[in-house]
Amino acid sequence: MSVYDYVLTESQFVHKDDLNYPFEERGLQFGDGIYEVIRVYGGQYYLIEEHVERLYRSAEAVKLKMPFTKEEMYEQLNELLEKNQIQQDAKIYMQITRGSAPRDHAFPLNVKSNLYAYVQDLPRKIDFMADGVSAITTPDVRWDWCYIKSLNLLPNVIAKQEASEQSCFEAILHKDGEVTECSSSNVYFVRDGKVYTHPAKENILHGCVRTRIEQFCKDEDIPFVEETFRVEDIPHADELFLTSSTAEVMPIVKVDGNLIQEGQVGPITRKMQQKYEQDAQIKESQSMFTHLKA
Known part of the structure; x- marks a missing residue:
């Protein structure tokens, strides 16, 4: 399953080949992040409200600052489907980490989170x-x-x-x-x-x-x-x-x-x-x- 071209990041939509984060990334080094997988049927989200609510609960539980409000998140996720022209069954994988900073167990100060979300086809089993x-x-x-x-x-x-x-x-x-x-x-x-x-x-x-x-x-x-x-x-x-x-x-x-x-x-x-x-x-x-x- 290949990833569709456009990936949502914390600030913009970028081509998947241009997505890049430093090697000192807390998701990579500590697993310091959260994620969601959202189902899409015929180009429409299923249970998107439940998934977004759970994402924000997870963020609160680990004291992770989200880059978008919930309302902005809905808008961005809808745009992600539109930019990739999704009309079929698919899934969205979305991940947010505490960001990129020199490796230290304690939370870094004044570091923005890293977010990306991408689309893959997912036929029903x-x-x-x-x-x-x-x-x-x-x-x-x-x-x-x-x-x-x-x-x-x-x-x-x-x-x-x-x-x-x-x-x-x-x-x-x-x-x-x-x-x-x-x-x-x-x-x-x-x-x-x-x-x-x-x-x-x-x-x-x-x-x-x-x-x-x-x-x-x-x-x-x-x-x-x-x-x-x-x-x-x-x-x-x-x-x-x-x-x-x-x-x-x-x-x-x-x-x-x-x-x-x-x-x-x-x-x-x-x-x-x-x-x-x-x-x-x-x-x-x-x-x-x-x-x-x-």
Whole structure:
């Protein structure tokens, strides 16, 4: 996936080949920054307000001064799509660091932040969403403030790599057997018609799609229970699924080599996928359900 030509920086739009920051950059040296990934369908943002709000919460949590107001951020992000003439499904990656300064653990004084945002095509993972994916379980060794969407992702990267090496889509993380989330997504356990997921505390990321799942459950009178479940509960799940801005609502049909309900995608997961497509205004021609009927 190549990056589109125009990149948003803290002061202007520049060509991607002209983007340059000094090597003494705090994001590179300390992971001293935050980021967001925003989904685009048919050239239109999905959940942009939720993502921008979370970005500013992360900035406040790490005492990082943002280069734009929220209103300016919306304007710049819309212009980013316009300048790159985006009409298709894509994603925006946006990163803000504390800036460039001589290396010192303490915050530098009078240094402006570094921001960039760019666009990449991102087709929907329709085959995976239709058939379901496999996952592994692995200990959650991350820090305690995972609600901050920071650049410190090495434990997530290692967990995802472990999953990849076992030909799996995702790694389900747990602390002493208590499931928290996945390496890059939130995870949900369905039993007796109820959807269980870890409470939105500081030790998990408060996913933007997660907020929609809660609303979808409310709309359909499906109990949404913010309560932890354990690794040993997983084989007894009626359904298991994950959510993220890039994976949408993804069924999990195998964990650690063991099938969940004989590898069949369950009705509540399908309902969440249907509600997601409606909420994101997915065109019928791009719908997973159209694909299933074909």
